[in-house]
Amino acid sequence: MPTVSVIIPTYNRAEPLRRTLDSVLAQTYDDLEAIVVDDASSDGTASVMESYDDPRVTFIQHETNQGGSAARNTGIEHASGEYMAFLDSDDEWLPRKLERQVDLLERRSDDWVAAYCGVEMVPESEPGVVRKLATHLFSRRRVTEGAEGGEELVRLVLSDDLHTSAGSTLIVRSDVVEDIDGFDESFDRFQDSEFLIRVLQRGKLAYVNAPLVRRHKSGNPSATDLEAADQHYVRAFSETVSELQSEGYDVVGAHRYMLGKAHLSEGNLLRGMRYLRRARRPTARQYPGLALSLVAGLQHRAG
Template identity: 85%
Template structure:
């Protein structure tokens, strides 16, 4: 039985998949299995996987497209490790990612059931000069340390204040994953946050203070799709949201701000502004992103 089962769901990502899987097989923690679940791709994914002759690699194919959550659950069903780690098929790990996370959890008490780590964002295209200038003028450079804890972190996740990039950073004890029945397949978006909230209800989340994951930007869902998914997300945790709002946490305002940015970024300035005026006031660290989004939205509108 390997220490870690790495679950990689994929769909039509034959080109980046090789980079992703190679980063798993290059881990300094070698006691692992990599389970790649192809969610009925129509590209060369199967051909890419045929090039791997490593007993640690398992390749599973869905006959029909079922979605990312279902693909992860298929991987969970076949996992045999003490821990399960999740990785999106266009991201990659630095070599010591699993070593440092496993070591951290092994040194903690049993109440620490999961760990995440820092992330380095990788842009596939060079930002324009105006966007660079907006970021420079509005940003306040500050080091934000990752947060650790238990169920109290649920409010941070729901309030959009804790971004763990769980789909590529998270490692969880397998018994916990089984106890919460894996991923909720009704979620097309926010599945990582929804999953993490239920993990936090089982135990504590640890943090490795190092950027051990390289996340590659691969596009965003449409604002309308995000709006529908966000309603489902908030409805799922409606009781918790109501309790947090009663305690003074502006959860709904944070989500309005997020949706406002999404619509503005698409050039739908009026609809975006309606969300923003009812949303939570942006924090200083959010100014650069808001400025860049506004510039991008105006460009689209004028174009």
């Protein structure tokens, strides 16, 4: 049995999948298995996988498209490792990612059930000078926050204040994954955050302070889709959200801010401003990103 089972759900990503899988097989910690679950792709994914002759690689195909959460759960069902690690099929790991995470967890007590790490964001195209400068100076999302702990981190996740990129950074003890029944298949977005919150309700999350994952930005959902998914996400934790609101944490306002920015970026200026008027007040570090969303929205309308 391998120590780590790496679960890679994929759908119509034949081109980046090879880069992703190669980064797993190049890990310095090689006591692993890689389980690639193809969610009924219509591109050349199967041909890519046929080129791998490595006993550590398992390839599973869904006959029909079931969504990312279902693909992850299929991988979980076939996993045999002591830990499960998750990786999106367009991202990649640096060679020591697993080594450092496994070492960290094995040096901690049994209370520590999962670990994540820092992230380097890779844009789809080279950003302009202004955007590059704003991102470098102000972006909250440029580097993972680095918080450690247990259930007290739920507030930060729900408030959109802790960005772990769990879909590609997270490694979790397998018994915990099984205890929480894997991923909730009713989620097509926010599934990583929803899963992480339930992990935090079972134990503590550790952090490796190094950017060991390269996340390749590949577009955003429409503001309308994000709105519907966000409503489902908030409803799923409505009791926790109500408790946090009563304690003075504006979780609802944080979600309104996120949705307001999304609508601004698409040029839905009135709808975006309606959300922002009722949103949590942005910090100084958020204003440049808000301004860039407004500029993108104006450009969208002009085009």
